[in-house]
Amino acid sequence: MAEDPPAPQIVVPLRHPWTWLASALVVLIAGLVLFSVATNPAFEWPVVAQYMLDGQILLGLSRTLELTVAAMLIGLAIGTVLAIMRLSRNPLLSTLSWLYIWFFRSVPVLVQLIFWYNFAALYSTITLRVPFGPVLYAANTNTLITPLFAALAGLGLAQAAYTAEVIRAGIVSVPHGQTRAAKALGMRPMPIFRRIVFPQAMRVIIPPVGNEVISMVKSTSLVSVIALAELLYTAQLIYSRTYETIPLLIVASLWYLIIVSVLTAGQHVLERRYRQR
């Protein structure tokens, strides 16, 4: 005799009334904040709209992007050299690298930027000469160390210290046996690094470097203290003239939000690609 299938039971999940209440409260508060932001005339939304695509602002924006790319490239190039030095068997090289990383990670980037900007106070002229011989090149420090130079030095050299650690971690993640195998095949150190170690290290290196690019976009705003007209300083220049402080800070913030959001999306794509295989 076949049994009837059991009657369907009604499953009542545990209810969480407090969670619902808390959520409702948060939505309510968020709504109130949004309403106040949208309607408070002090935000001057029409001014924000007017400046979003202003020529001067866009110039500052492109300067911010250029600084990000240039500082990251400097950081990657010097960082790679530092990482290789750090892993060198030569104790002098690895100690020098350690000292560099220690120093540039310990002093705040803002302080470094101001230091570079005031370099002329330390050395008023910079000369390149053959020891005890003729002078090859001489320049006034103030003409050589422009705000752009100081910005790239401050951001790039500090970034190198951070990138060096990331690259070092990438390099040591490649099993040493592969280096031995490549040596045993007659490959020389440079090709072994270029063809065997580096491509595999990249899988470990790329995701964190993506994060550093995002941080760098925001760090470039520090450069405003040395009067380099990137996004924030451009906004400051305008509001010091027009006194529309809040709307221009909002313009700058919106642009930072947009760039960082785009980069974060790109970062997700990259991470997914590098996690496969």
Place this chain on the structure above:
Amino acid sequence: MDPMVRIRGLHKRYGETEVLRGIDLDVPAGSVMCIIGPSGSGKSTLLSCINHLERIDGGRLWVGGDLVGYRERNGRLYELPERQVAGMRQKVGMVFQQFNLFQHMTALQNIIEAPVQVKRVRPAQARQRAMELLDRVGLAAKHAMFPAQLSGGEQQRVAIARALAMDPQLMLFDEPTSALDAELVGEVLAVMKDLARSGMTMMVVTHELAFAREVGDELIFMDAGLVIERGAPREVLGAPKERRTRDFLSRVL
């Protein structure tokens, strides 16, 4: 005729510990020498000295009549620059316990890498040769696979093909089957037997005593950085003269 490998008074230290304490060996061209001994006795170190993956601290070592890693002038040894050592290493193939395939390259790419980068063989030609070698180790169908997609036995056969692609005069095997599941050992040993039959000079560190008996021309037993006993595999394995050899064999068998 010069032996393919000649070793005289070889010493090697890691810091304070002497790992090789005076090794003398000759490996005639075309012969197979098998090396057994307990873990830590210096077998891997010995092989690594032969292609100068490790620096030596005393003695001399020749491959194909050339001094390895050093130039001798006025009775002194001068270490050669990496460039020249690399040139010498091309003549010596090495196969590792952990395969050590390049993980970001396919089987085929693993094999053509050194011929193209080091010997400047044209890629098309290198690919053709690599396919022949893959066919020889029975893996032509898997040429496009990455190491992670291959079994241990398959990886080790690719590693052997990769070493052979440089046309070495000598092949060093460091426990080539020790990392393999039992059922995969046979396929690797078959490739090695085939290679020995083709006349390759081989030095094989192994615990596969049946392989040593069948393929080896000479067997040496190492312990604590010294060669304790040597001879025809049948004799050393069948009637060991030294107590340490007997102890070791009784533990392995």
